[in-house]
Amino acid sequence: MTAISVGIAAVFLLLFAVSRRRDARRFRNGVFLLMAGGFGVVAAANVLVAAFPPLVFVFLVAVALVPLLVLALAVFAIANGVTMLRSEGRSLGNLLSLLVGIALIGVPLLVVVIVEAGRRSDVAALQDAAVGLGIVVVFVTGYAALTFAAFTLWSLVYARPRVREQPDALIVLGSGLIRGEVPPLLRSRLDRALAIYRATPEGVRRPVLVPSGGQGTDEPRPEGEAMAEYLIAQGADPADVLPETASRSTRENLVLSGRVLADAGRTGPTLVVTNNYHVLRAALLARDAGSSADVVGAPTAAYYVPSAFLREWVAVMVEHKLLNVLLVAPFVVMLASLLVYARL
Template sequence: MLSVLVEELVIWFPVVLWGSLFAWSYHREPRQFKNAIFFLLLVLSLIGVVFLYSYSSSLTLFLVLLIPLAPIVTIIFLVVNGVRVMRREGVSLPTLLPLLLAVAIIAWLVGLPLVLGRFRGSSVALSLAALVCVLGMWFFFSFVALLLYSWFYRKLPRKRVFDYIIIHGAGLRGEEPTPLLKGRIDKAVELWKAQGARAILVPSGGQGSDELISEAEAMCRYLTANGIPQDSILLEDRSTTTMENLLFAKHLLDAQGLGTYRCAFVTSDYHVFRTALYASKVGLKGDGIGSKTAGYYFPTAFIREFIAITKEHWLPYVIITMIWAASVLAPYLGHLLGILFPNQ
């Protein structure tokens, strides 16, 4: 009986551990990158429990096939999507991202074995390959974690009443909002009406070097043309980045003297979590709300989001590299200490 209880505890321990960490972290602040890591670990733990309790030969075969097939399916999807995006949007660095990610996956899966085969017996090659392998594992793990958690974050119910609805800019065509930006504005208006038209709409976006007017002004014109009264609109027309959108908007809203207030950050669905993440950094209370993005464009846009967030959370890569460096240098350090202190 005791052995059965111990076995049950061992099986459920990872679920309890990662579930507790996720619940604690999410309760403190839903808009954190580490929530994505805890959430994926919780999901993987639950999958492991389901597998152990419903063990069958067919399920085992499914998992055995899934592991090698998943990268192949992912590569094919990225290549097909990349070609489709370039046909619709033209060739540029952003539209090349799906193809570049596919190449990175191929290089990681195929390149490492080839290098090891070419430099077989070389401790240096083996050591470098181990570093690249671990860095790649973290890269793809964090990518899946962010993809899964950003979907989870977007799907949470938003029943709060917001004092301000910040609309993030997304480029202009002449003096008109792009279709992507119109989608954001329409989503903000939908939320505004659902709350009894009580909130203040805050179009946020400055004037780019290739734009005739600021994005905020173009959004304001679109809003008033669709029946939104001018006194329900407050412009933030200086920002040029997502972080500036939120920081300048905070300065503007703080100056209104409302005291404590809550915001909705309306942007495209792929951009919701990064926007909420930055809002947490600048001290804005609120939730991200996403407008729908065309399905063919979502992978490209999300890869850009992941790169931007990874640039903000580079520390794991440094820690992994430092641990690797310490393991490589440890024998030499021991040898050096032996020379310096021969009698110790």
């Protein structure tokens, strides 16, 4: 068992190393890293138990505590959801952590109800259907949990502060204004870009700053305009600030900012600046748009992070919904086939 776990962990670690070297802006990097770490932990646990048999009781206790851990996560998610609603207002995005907390408690209860209802039925087909539906719910929930864990893991790793090479341009992704002014969340992005801008070595051409964001329906002016004002007020040379004020989404931020840079003759390395929770999705969109830009993150208020990561994960899952359906569908088909075969 240990040798198998080590072998599988090594395969996933190799896949991670190759994939990351080819392009760090891939969601599958997180999947490979998570699987390598998971099987590595299993292998390490087997080695420790073989060397110190009494440790098996420690692991059994840890497994027994999993339901309590899930309950604790549910309580935390619900509390965070309430904080989000109070601090950020009512919206579907701000409800996500609350909904996840409810789901952590509700899904196990739902599975029990489904299976128990089938067990009480006198129709064999309904009994099988109930068991099958319960298994599907568990599988889909597990799939969602694993993809979220992989997304969060690689987001945190990828978002580590770094600048691999001197950028020729800095694109700062916009977010909502408050009464036409730059709020703290957006300010952290601009401050991160300014720090990189100011760190330009002596004798090296400074990067241009492209604050990117159009005007939302609830905003009195374009985000890029307010962001440009902030950058200049903080000491950026007005000649180095090239606002983009027409975009309505992250994808448009990247595409339209690229056009601004092309018009300005800035074709060197580009660095995109956003908040840490948004880094991986922005990198995925940059890659899909054919951009070679790398992405760095700025700090985010702690209470905002759980909902923000959930929102970004949901967005990535929706953007790749066909792939997710193709990954889940074979399991559902296989389960249905086994249930039918068992009744023949």
